[in-house]
Amino acid sequence: MRNNTAVSINDLTVAYDDKPVLWDIDLDIKKGTLMAIVGPNGAGKSTLIKAMLNLIKPITGCISFFGSSYKKERSKIAYVPQRGSVDWDFPTTALDVVEMGRYGKIGWIKRVGKSDRKIAVDAIKKVGMEGFEKRQISQLSGGQQQRIFLARALVQDAEIYFMDEPFQGVDAKTEKSIINILKKLRDKGKTVIVVHHDLQTVEEYFDYIAFINVAVISSGKVKEIFNRENIEKTYKNRSFTDFSLFGSD
Numbered sequence: 206m207r208n209n210t211a212v213s214i215n216d217l218t219v220a221y222d223d224k225p226v227l228w229d230i231d232l233d234i235k236k237g238t239l240m241a242i243v244g245p246n247g248a249g250k251s252t253l254i255k256a257m258l259n260l261i262k263p264i265t266g267c268i269s270f271f272g273s274s275y276k277k278e279r280s281k282i283a284y285v286p287q288r289g290s291v292d293w294d295f296p297t298t299a300l301d302v303v304e305m306g307r308y309g310k311i312g313w314i315k316r317v318g319k320s321d322r323k324i325a326v327d328a329i330k331k332v333g334m335e336g337f338e339k340r341q342i343s344q345l346s347g348g349q350q351q352r353i354f355l356a357r358a359l360v361q362d363a364e365i366y367f368m369d370e371p372f373q374g375v376d377a378k379t380e381k382s383i384i385n386i387l388k389k390l391r392d393k394g395k396t397v398i399v400v401h402h403d404l405q406t407v408e409e410y411f412d413y414i415a416f417i418n419v420a421v422i423s424s425g426k427v428k429e430i431f432n433r434e435n436i437e438k439t440y441k442n443r444s445f446t447d448f449s450l451f452g453s454d
């Protein structure tokens with residue numbers, strides 16, 4: 206592992222009920238990159254993120270963050286889960302959700318102080334949600350909920366950000382503002398890892414990519430490996446009629 210590696214995954218195999226869904230994954234993610242994890246439905250993208258976040262126990266393999274364990278580095282790691290996996294009926298306000306992002310810094314027992322509240326309010330502004338602080342999260346639209354969860358990740362002041370499909374169900378304007386925030390994080394040297402579905406925007410949004418379908422099909426710089434051959438290998442046995450990135454020849 207080199208010094209500029211944020212996350213290093215070695216020999217990772219994960220199974221649900223004895224059925225492997227990730228097989229022998231080796232992947233290094235460089236510090237200060239904005240990386241897309243791309244692959245068809247059921248390819249194991251969310252499982253890969255969950256395994257990295259210690260939410261699933263792998264059969265084999267190890268994952269290190271800055272050369273150390275998840276437990277030691279967890280305060281440097283922020284996670285925005287897939288929207289569908291969150292209980293949005295939980296009675297809490299947008300501001301409360303964002304302030305929860307500070308708990309890692311202040312501990313669960315201490316109260317949120319003035320400076321933490323200011324950080325939360327500033328993050329809400331940054332994601333364009335000013336004025337919604339007191340709104341129950343169940344009464345926000347899908348895109349607004351997504352932005353509040355992004356604000357929660359921002360206040361963690363992490364080094365590595367995991368986002369599971371942050372553009373799902375958001376409008377074009379919100380998508381642009383989210384990607385701009387992620388690019389700014391990358392420009393500040395943070396590492397941002399995003400499960401992403403839209404092949405049309407990969408080149409515009411990301412500098413690195415990992416093609417996943419149970420195994421790592423290919424990983425590296427978008428400029429070097431985002432091509433028809435790798436896309437076809439990754440989506441093999443699936444229909445290609447729904448995208449025409451490289452035209453038909």
Ligand SMILES: Nc1ncnc2c1ncn2[C@@H]1O[C@H](COP(=O)(O)OP(=O)(O)OP(=O)(O)O)[C@@H](O)[C@H]1O
Nearest residue numbers: 221222226244245246247248249250251252253400
């Ligand atoms: N808790 C679980 N128990 C059993 N099988 C699961 C579980 N979670 C996911 N799977 C299966 O593991 C495989 C990988 O799922 P995963 O959610 O990681 O895929 P994904 O690439 O994120 O898919 P999508 O693009 O549809 O979100 C799928 O076949 C899925 O059905």
